[in-house]
Amino acid sequence: MKKQLRVGMVGYKMMGRAHSNAYRALPFFFDHDISLVTEAIVGRDEAKTAEAARKLGWNSYETDWRKLIERDDIDIIDIVTPNDTHEEIAIAAAEAGKHVICEKPLSLTLQQSKRMLTAVENYEVMHMICHNYRFSPAVQFAKKLISENRLGKIYHMRATFIQDWLMDPEFPLVWRLQQNASGSGTLGDLGSHILDLARFLVGEFEEVIGMTETFIKRRPLGGMGAMLQPERSQTKEYGDVTVDDAAAFLARFENGAMGNFEVSRFARGNRAGNRFEINGENGSIRWDMENLNNLQVYLEEDEPGLQGFRTINCTEMEHPYASAYWGAGHILGYEHTFIHLLDEFVRAFETKNNPSPDFEDGVKNQAVLEAVERSIETRTWSNFTDILQSI
Amino acid sequence: MKKQLRVGMVGYKMMGRAHSNAYRALPFFFDHDISLVTEAIVGRDEAKTAEAARKLGWNSYETDWRKLIERDDIDIIDIVTPNDTHEEIAIAAAEAGKHVICEKPLSLTLQQSKRMLTAVENYEVMHMICHNYRFSPAVQFAKKLISENRLGKIYHMRATFIQDWLMDPEFPLVWRLQQNASGSGTLGDLGSHILDLARFLVGEFEEVIGMTETFIKRRPLGGMGAMLQPERSQTKEYGDVTVDDAAAFLARFENGAMGNFEVSRFARGNRAGNRFEINGENGSIRWDMENLNNLQVYLEEDEPGLQGFRTINCTEMEHPYASAYWGAGHILGYEHTFIHLLDEFVRAFETKNNPSPDFEDGVKNQAVLEAVERSIETRTWSNFTDILQSI
Amino acid sequence: MKKQLRVGMVGYKMMGRAHSNAYRALPFFFDHDISLVTEAIVGRDEAKTAEAARKLGWNSYETDWRKLIERDDIDIIDIVTPNDTHEEIAIAAAEAGKHVICEKPLSLTLQQSKRMLTAVENYEVMHMICHNYRFSPAVQFAKKLISENRLGKIYHMRATFIQDWLMDPEFPLVWRLQQNASGSGTLGDLGSHILDLARFLVGEFEEVIGMTETFIKRRPLGGMGAMLQPERSQTKEYGDVTVDDAAAFLARFENGAMGNFEVSRFARGNRAGNRFEINGENGSIRWDMENLNNLQVYLEEDEPGLQGFRTINCTEMEHPYASAYWGAGHILGYEHTFIHLLDEFVRAFETKNNPSPDFEDGVKNQAVLEAVERSIETRTWSNFTDILQSI
Amino acid sequence: MKKQLRVGMVGYKMMGRAHSNAYRALPFFFDHDISLVTEAIVGRDEAKTAEAARKLGWNSYETDWRKLIERDDIDIIDIVTPNDTHEEIAIAAAEAGKHVICEKPLSLTLQQSKRMLTAVENYEVMHMICHNYRFSPAVQFAKKLISENRLGKIYHMRATFIQDWLMDPEFPLVWRLQQNASGSGTLGDLGSHILDLARFLVGEFEEVIGMTETFIKRRPLGGMGAMLQPERSQTKEYGDVTVDDAAAFLARFENGAMGNFEVSRFARGNRAGNRFEINGENGSIRWDMENLNNLQVYLEEDEPGLQGFRTINCTEMEHPYASAYWGAGHILGYEHTFIHLLDEFVRAFETKNNPSPDFEDGVKNQAVLEAVERSIETRTWSNFTDILQSI
Structure with a gap:
């Protein structure tokens, strides 16, 4: 047994x-x-x-x-x-x-x-933090391409995680909109996801500068049920929204790459617009959570005239995790990112190496978030290492 | 309990x-x-x-x-x-x-x-046949739109199920390539899927005419493992491929719609090209299994100048099955079509109504396939009802 | 001078x-x-x-x-x-x-x-027939790839030219809807275009079988102005539509490829749905007139795991005609297909070789159309060479 | 006459x-x-x-x-x-x-x-500045939608103009890479284009903060021919690149919207990645120069369950300029943006109103560019009005 x-x-x-x-x-x-x-x-x-x-x-x-x-x-x-x-x-x-x-x-x-x-x-x-999007097969495949230096030196990452579930001014003041319960708004909730993808795929941050906005500043009291469905208050009392509705920040990575990040809950039509593009010396990749099995890949080594982004449905034998499933073209869903995260977790016990991402990643992720917050307060660039070591 | x-x-x-x-x-x-x-x-x-x-x-x-x-x-x-x-x-x-x-x-x-x-x-x-693609949320949503007459009278359905796993001439003669074990080739295997979608979404067939091809006529003996991976024979003995590699057929539906169907295992780059477009008086829909959460919908009622196919990620509260899952933009995978099929199966026992699709659907599906085969033998159109009642 | x-x-x-x-x-x-x-x-x-x-x-x-x-x-x-x-x-x-x-x-x-x-x-x-779509840079590039055997043996072509401008039952009985003026309906008007692309890219037809439908059988008298805008009759007199509203046909090419063709003026949401996919032994291509600068190309020689359709915007130096224009990513429009057609025409005078496509292409194109019509009358397959030589 | x-x-x-x-x-x-x-x-x-x-x-x-x-x-x-x-x-x-x-x-x-x-x-x-992209039919249509308040209050604009023609380190030091001839690098060349789209579609800037990078700092001397094709120097002398290879900046608009802009010549696979998304209270739009006829439009007023981005090929009678051309689905090219710009120019003489955009737009555009430059020097936010009035 x-x-x-x-x-x-x-x-x-x-x-x-x-x-x-x-x-x-x-x-x-x-x-x-x-x-x-x-x-x-x-x-x-x-x-x-x-x-x-x-x-x-x-x-x-x-x-x-x-x-x-x-x-x-x-x-x-x-x-x-x-x-x-x-x-x-x-x-x-x-x-x-x-x-x-x-x-x-x-x-x-x-x-x-x-x-x-x-x-x-x-x-x-053992300790692990649940950045599940790393474990999309297409993102793991992206990591593999980058690790094998298929993209060469990285010049750019631009990423968004934009949603639109909060745009109704009558949407209630759920815990996610309260600073004391959630820590921050989109920056912490959505930003931490794309920061993790950035650290996973590009590397450590050097400095950042950002901005935030709270478009709707007071909301009716009330809770939130499953699937981000509001449970509206009957009393029509209002409270202050104490977190941001949207945030954006620019970054320099340690390896010289430029980063551009944006998160929002006010981007109509974007339900789960968790997307990135990474441009390297020899190639580029694009990913979008709403079709999370696909990775768009451009390779400069392709013959001139035949260059273009390839749409790769990462469900083939050569792709991460695919051999566990159903065959080429038979896609996986959001929930599989958690299955793969647990696969990493269990393997950590088997190999007696701590899983990745772990609490140290959580700390560094938090340091980037605080650097962004610091940059907003000071209206100038904030250095990651300074923030990380400041406490 | x-x-x-x-x-x-x-x-x-x-x-x-x-x-x-x-x-x-x-x-x-x-x-x-x-x-x-x-x-x-x-x-x-x-x-x-x-x-x-x-x-x-x-x-x-x-x-x-x-x-x-x-x-x-x-x-x-x-x-x-x-x-x-x-x-x-x-x-x-x-x-x-x-x-x-x-x-x-x-x-x-x-x-x-x-x-x-x-x-x-x-x-x-109770009896049920496992046409699982009916149970993709996007296909169920398509059914709902058609049932509510949102597309109006249906004029056209064109559908493919095209793959490319069989193109290597050294791929072995697996049971799917043998008439006595599989009944037919792409026509039965892939054709039965898109026929079911046609019967589900458009209605009953009236007459058909088709063609088939076997592009590679002899193959090495050997078996097939999981995920359509070949287990190659060591002996290099060859046998006759007795089923088709590709098939296409035209159809008239009882309601006057035109149908156009094509299946193939020789369509490079198409891993699971199970796709359809349906054109009605008032709108059109498009679906593709490789991004099976999306339904493309065109509605003629849209304001002129603002008409166009909408890309709908069928993961919202208003979409079939979505309330059981993760939220808008959080997609489902291939395996969920079977979960939903079993949901239909269990509800049949609860309501004491036979589930759908059932063996009668299987019989009608088979009658269309045989009508296509008859049309190939006779090189002329074959009538669905005649075939259905002939045996 | x-x-x-x-x-x-x-x-x-x-x-x-x-x-x-x-x-x-x-x-x-x-x-x-x-x-x-x-x-x-x-x-x-x-x-x-x-x-x-x-x-x-x-x-x-x-x-x-x-x-x-x-x-x-x-x-x-x-x-x-x-x-x-x-x-x-x-x-x-x-x-x-x-x-x-x-x-x-x-x-x-x-x-x-x-x-x-x-x-x-x-x-x-000198004689030339104006099949302008051949002269889209992406189609010329497709021809080049096929000529250089990049796709290998061709197994499939499936093509549509589907529109929706005729769906209003009150759209008048313009000359295009009258057999004596237009020869045929969608089959001649739209079918001749995709047949030309088929003959250009795949080769000569061997046999065909088809079907047509006239969904709206009587229409008010009246004319048609520019851009397919109807000039409606005031008198409300009606006449018979004597051509088809839609047609579909299957084909075998001389080289063994299967063909699948469909044209319609009753395909909601498709303004100019002139599209094809060609599948060969070693690769596939896809084209769509509504984004006519793009060619989708799949090459089997790509590394496993990195295979996928590439979106190629055919505006680079390596692409046909591009050096005459604006630079990569700067697209051309529909009208440029005619400019390139005249380029072919003038070069014919310079080289004293008849241009292509010429009246012989027109004859062969017409022979395919008549073979399809014959197949509809006889409800059985019709042979291209027989038709071509019959008159 | x-x-x-x-x-x-x-x-x-x-x-x-x-x-x-x-x-x-x-x-x-x-x-x-x-x-x-x-x-x-x-x-x-x-x-x-x-x-x-x-x-x-x-x-x-x-x-x-x-x-x-x-x-x-x-x-x-x-x-x-x-x-x-x-x-x-x-x-x-x-x-x-x-x-x-x-x-x-x-x-x-x-x-x-x-x-x-x-x-x-x-x-x-009369005076006019040639920001031609305004005159793409899809962008004009976007302007119309915004002017009619179809998107409601604007919350976000994110735009890029990213290219990859400069990535070869041996590409010569053409005039565009020299500060004294070109004023600035990507920021002036590409940034001015997307700034103009921002001012046209969203409104005036309030403050900005940016960053730039020069990834390749020395290049061989030489010129540039047509279509951005390098004429390489034979002498192998090198000179300093005095402009940026890439730039990014965040912005606040006067109306409260957030802006996010990025330009680069080091974004592999992006030939002319001039793209934007605008999110408003009631809808969103997306545009991409490489398919410049298309506007993606999301309207919140759409029925729940039927919401999604529509792909609108802006070639219909209801779209700007379309009546001058070929019909729905028959696309226009890059060059048509200049034809429409001249149409605006001539109409200015007819109506005796200065055309738009004019030199005042040029000044304001330049003021934004200088505000970005100032923000880079000072590493803090720079105010548009301050800059505009400073000289």
């Missing part, structure tokens, strides 16, 4: 569901010497948590995350709660000797993130 | 894997009063079958499908074996009072298909 | 305008030893013809084409009148020793076309 | 050719009460200038632009020379009472541009 690692997950909303599905699907598609057992979830509302455990396939549940951490039958803590709770849970888990996998962004501030990193390092537990 | 229906599946190759995954995923995404239990699979090789049962998540296995049918703990027989075995298994299952779900095409000939339909009707069991 | 060839053009509507623009633009973009002089045009209405001459840049005009042919200062007759007048004008021109360039289709029937070919051959004049 | 305005053009390279073609084509497509006569061109090399006059269709030539300005038979001076010569020629022309049309950017510096504006205003001559 395989070695088992038993997971306890704190939270069960959209990301909890995506993780649960991935735990369930992982062994069907990938062979590992270790199996992950969906042992327990935590939620504050007992009835809802019990129902979630049943529906999402977990063996038991708790209503207090501290109880979960005390349990001997839990090896791994998976944190999918709002951002303001990550630090406390992660550090407590590490102290209890549990491995930690945590949703992005790592926490609200660089300082918190660093404390989390220190904890997991001190207690020598 | 929910009512359980216990499934026994005959076969476990690529389609068996797709079905297994769907059984496993169905309860995670959809709520039903009835649950399907993956009780047993059948394969001839005991070791491989045992391994498949473990890997694909089945409780037990048999090495003889007759044994499976004799078992009292099996309510449903799922047939995913080569086409030449469908008839015998399905009829035996029906006689034993088992419900039957069967991969497409229903069988090798119209005659066989009719006997299968007669059996399931006589023994009053 | 350059040698001059003086052109007399019969007709001045949309095609007359396209030709006039091309005569005017040719010397600006291309250097030739011979210059074409826009000497005279012919129209029946004197005032309108005088105005057209002025507006389109012709030195003089006539109201009787016979007068034009009698004029000694005319070397070339350019025929852009309705199809039923082509034969008489072309033969008279040839008899008078004038070179002839004629809009497509060559005439109403194969018999007429053959008489036209006989005349231009007997009188040893 | 129509009133004639006689044009003298200074310069005859690529832009001179584009202008010449437009003068030639304008009366063919558009009716005006005034006609523009291509009277004389100027070049320094007599033989080449004479040849250009013949080839490009001008009646005479001069080898000194001052001579041209002295000529009584010239009403309009068209300036298509390198940027460092614009000021002197334009002011002299205005002083001589000639109307002036000038290629972009207006000059090397804001100061020069202001002097040019002062001159044309003082001498009360």
